[in-house]
Amino acid sequence: MASEHYHFTAGFNLAPDEPDLTVLFSGEGKPVPGHKMGPSVHDYYLIHTVMDGKGVFQSGSNSHVCGTGDTFVIFPGALFSYQADMEQPWTYVWVALQGEAVQQLFKEVGITPDKPLIHLDNLIEIHNLYEHIRFSFQQSAYPRLESLEASGWLRLLVHKFGLANIGSLTPKSAQLPDVIDRQINQAIRWISLQFHQQISIDHMASSLGYHRAHLSKAFKQKIGMSPKQYLLKVRMDKAKELLGGTLTIDQVSSSVGFNDALYFSKQFRKWSGMSPSEYRNHLRSGT
The missing domain is CATH 1.10.10.60 (Homeodomain-like)
Structure with a gap:
């Protein structure tokens, strides 16, 4: 994997046992031009946010050109592929997660299998959140505590997704009480x-x-x-x-x-x- 990237780093959860929401791993990398993943399926959720450059994300029969600030979400069991651009290969950060609460959490911020993309503007803040998640797994000899910390940072990240995506939320989820x-x-x-x-x-x-x-x-x-x-x-x-x-x-x-x-x-x-x-x-x- 690292040989296919100009740089590649990742952190892995050694105690992924939270049933509602648990982070499995998180990383950052810049793949070589044309680097491709898939077509394949995962049994977990996988989020990528593009920091710079561009590439193509394929979800089912839908193809999306993604550039700086774009985020795409791969859902469990969904056929996907993604490929770095030949001229300007992307740099991206990613986080994988699973749990009973994840699908509803994504739905509430407007992310669904039919709408797996959002655009983010404040990339410095977003990048810091991804780093916090990844660094959670490199700090102590207590993996259970690391897992709890990573889940907290992940929720903050999803909160940012919701703020960025608020214009496309359904009326029911976006409507405020009088x-x-x-x-x-x-x-x-x-x-x-x-x-x-x-x-x-x-x-x-x-x-x-x-x-x-x-x-x-x-x-x-x-x-x-x-x-x-x-x-x-x-x-x-x-x-x-x-x-x-x-x-x-x-x-x-x-x-x-x-x-x-x-x-x-x-x-x-x-x-x-x-x-x-x-x-x-x-x-x-x-x-």
């Missing part, structure tokens, strides 16, 4: 993740940049309850879940955002018609 929906979704997310804290609805609205009255009105119109009522529902639903385990009542109370276990018990009885102890006994008895 302002009201975004406000409500942010508030729901906040409550769902912070319910165990001493949440102030005023503070939440202010932190999100909204007026409390406006947010509360929109929230109730969409959800059917106020933010305060929704917070109580989230806490009580979580309390019911925790009461099925081994935590004490005090520990359950603290875990769902109540500093006072007696006040928690009072609120729980109002919500469920039973005290926390009665609810726990009900669960254990199966009645």
Whole structure:
């Protein structure tokens, strides 16, 4: 392989065991004029970004002339070939990956088997990301940690693909929620993740940049309850879940955002018609 390139370097993952997304290897090279790969198929995804020069990428029956800034993606099982130009052979960087989440990740940034090409402009930044991926495999005696680092850099690279390709995304993936929906979704997310804290609805609205009255009105119109009522529902639903385990009542109370276990018990009885102890006994008895 190296003899067919003016220069060639690569790094390989020694612990490629992440099921969702794992980088297999990454490299950089400048092949000799006319150098060709394929026709063949791979059982992994392979991304190439052209740093300079040009060549031809063939995917199925489609042929694409690729130059500086062009990126092409080879999908598993797809017949492909690519060949360096005879006059201006390309220099490219590449990364191979596999995993259950990869196809959906590519789809979300507009890369599909039918649309395997995008164009990138900020090549210095892109080249740095490829280098970070490759160098991940040359730093330590801990391959598992190297694999995790490479996956992180790969996600940043795909993020850049999405920014470059945003104009060609499908309406569903590109459409942003309207302002009201975004406000409500942010508030729901906040409550769902912070319910165990001493949440102030005023503070939440202010932190999100909204007026409390406006947010509360929109929230109730969409959800059917106020933010305060929704917070109580989230806490009580979580309390019911925790009461099925081994935590004490005090520990359950603290875990769902109540500093006072007696006040928690009072609120729980109002919500469920039973005290926390009665609810726990009900669960254990199966009645």
